[in-house]
Amino acid sequence: MSNNLITEGKFSYAEAGEGQPIIVLHGLMGTLSNFDGVFNHFSKNGYKVIIPELPIYSLPLLKTNVKNISKFLKEFMIFKKIDKAILLGNSLGGHIALYFTKLNLKNVTGLVLTGSSGLYEKSMGDTYPKRGNYEYIKEKTKEVFYNPDVASKEMVDEVFSSVNDRSRVIKTLAIAKSAIRHNMGKDLPEMNTPTCLIWGKNDLVTPPEVAVDFEKLLPDANLFWVDKCGHAPMMEHPDEFNRILENWLKERNL
Template sequence: MSNNLITEGKFSYLEKGEGQPIILLHGLMGTLSNFDSVFNHFSEKGYKVIIPELPIYTLPLLKTNVKNLSKFLKEFMEFKNIDKAILLGNSLGGHIALYFTKLNLNRVAGLVLAGSSGLYEKSMGDTYPKRGNYEYIETKTQEVFYDPKVASKEMVDEVFETVNNRGKVIKTLAIAKSAIRHNMAKDLNDMDTPACVIWGKNDTVTPPEVAVEFEKLLPDAKLYWIDKCGHVPMMEHPEEFNKLLENWLKERNL
């Protein structure tokens, strides 16, 4: 899918379909391919689906935080002439969507959170002392999923490369600290936009109680569970994820 990556100025992104824009926001260790199934499914259902490459490792260190990634999303929407979009974020991507919504509520048609940070998450920060140990990184990557087989060798290799790149480690830790600093609990009640919360029942990174809290604090949220599923539901159970999201979009006329 990355072969179709469009690069224009400082933006790199994937785009497919026509209609209501859905912007997909990947996580800290995530890649654009995490959304393969969502991208292909909804681009054929009357939506323009866009996945921007987030500048997690290319922003200056002092600007490597949730606030500036949210600012990047705003710049990207302006560049694409998108006035209003449905935002779908996984992990850190959900946190960016939430921060953006806090500042730009009128530009959000709907909010979809899957394993989102913003309230609490167990970071991979404690793994860095053992970052040279491939087996350890493999185990930690597998723990993100209910079924460890979802963590392909390619995925483990990518995480291993990231945590052994000093520049990326420093920025990863900066993002992790920023995520804690930008806790969204006090802001959620003001985000009066339709929200869909899709969560893995077996998520160990952002545990199930986080999803319950999101549903409670967001004024117009509906929570859906996926069984035998970890932190990245759209990868681990793509068909079920797409079905839940499609039904919610129909219910809300989005």
């Protein structure tokens, strides 16, 4: 997908399809390719799927937080002349979607959250990953998935590169602290937006009880479980993820 990136001004994004816009928001260590299955399926089935590169590592340090990435999303939607969209986010991407919805309810047709932060998440350990220790990074990356084979060498190499880049480490920590500060617990009951929660039963980062809490706190949410699945259902079980989401969109006429 990186070969198909469109760059216009400060925005880089992948886009395909026509119809109702679905804007996909990747996580902190995530990439656009994490959503290949979603991108390919829904862009051929009546939706315009757009995946922007979030400025996690390009914002000034003092602006590296959930609030400013949410502002970036608003600017992106204005740039693309999109008034309303379905927002689909994994991990930090889900948190960005929630924070954006809190401030821009009229611009959100529906929410799709999978392994979303915003209430609670467990980081890659109690302390930041040990820089320089490849095997440690490899094990921690594999823990994100129920099936460790999903963590390809390319993925491990990318995470390893990030945690050994001083600037990225500092900004990753800034985002992590921001995510804790911007807990959405008090805001969720006011967010009367159709919400689809697709959660891995074996998620160690945002455990199943987090999904249950999201369902309780959001006024209009449906929770779907994916068995033998960790923190990224759209990667581990793309066909099942797409089936669940497609059925939910049809039921909600979205």
